[in-house]
Amino acid sequence: xxxxxxxxxxxxxxxxxxxxxxxxxxxxxxxxxxxxxxxxxxxxxxxxxxxxxxxxxxxxxxxxxxxxxxxxxxxxxxxxxxxxxxxxxxxxxxxxxxxxxxxxxxxxxxxxxxxxxxxxxxxxxxxxxxxxxxxxxxxxxxxxxxxxxxxxxxxxxxxxxxxxxxxxxxxxxxxxxxxxxxxxxxxxxxxxxxxxxxxxxxxxx
Numbered sequence: 001x002x003x004x005x006x007x008x009x010x011x012x013x014x015x016x017x018x019x020x021x022x023x024x025x026x027x028x029x030x031x032x033x034x035x036x037x038x039x040x041x042x043x044x045x046x047x048x049x050x051x052x053x054x055x056x057x058x059x060x061x062x063x064x065x066x067x068x069x070x071x072x073x074x075x076x077x078x079x080x081x082x083x084x085x086x087x088x089x090x091x092x093x094x095x096x097x098x099x100x101x102x103x104x105x106x107x108x109x110x111x112x113x114x115x116x117x118x119x120x121x122x123x124x125x126x127x128x129x130x131x132x133x134x135x136x137x138x139x140x141x142x143x144x145x146x147x148x149x150x151x152x153x154x155x156x157x158x159x160x161x162x163x164x165x166x167x168x169x170x171x172x173x174x175x176x177x178x179x180x181x182x183x184x185x186x187x188x189x190x191x192x193x194x195x196x197x198x199x200x201x202x203x204x205x
Contacts, residue, residue, distance in 0.1 A: 083187040
């Protein structure tokens with residue numbers, strides 16, 4: 001069997017993160033992490049008020065837990081990642097059904113929420129690199145008729161992301177203003193990770 005050319009392992013089953021890395025021309029393996037995310041979320045201190053930035057530590061903890069778990073099963077660097085959506089200090093979870101997706105979008109409508117994306121790289125059970133970034137996402141005050149048509153068009157795909165949207169698809173129509181890095185918005189701040197790969201000699205300089 002030919003030796004794998006993979007420079008690192010993606011410790012995630014996220015199709016979006018895999019697509020970003022593949023489109024960047026990177027060689028990697030995929031090994032989804034076996035982590036109880038809800039246990040980490042429920043055990044994390046709650047923040048009240050609008051201090052969204054303080055919740056970056058939760059995204060970091062989730063990314064690190066994924067990287068560490070997989071690194072115990074691999075001899076390559078492992079990239080773990082996570083993204084959380086925060087509105088006025090409240091962390092949203094993925095909707096369980098279409099009714100909850102509608103309720104989420106009604107709450108986000110006409111307001112600014114933040115997407116916090118964290119990356120961590122682990123080797124031999126230790127974190128060796130981390131990066132966190134955030135983006136501000138302002139939804140327009142769309143009508144109920146637009147909301148219903150949007151959810152009908154998306155169907156259960158709306159349940160696959162915490163904000164019920166993908167900005168690379170019809171979800172961009174929900175917004176009036178976006179401030180932040182594109183790759184942060186889609187869940188994998190790519191340029192800092194590429195810089196780390198080059199620094200480690202895992203990509204040509």
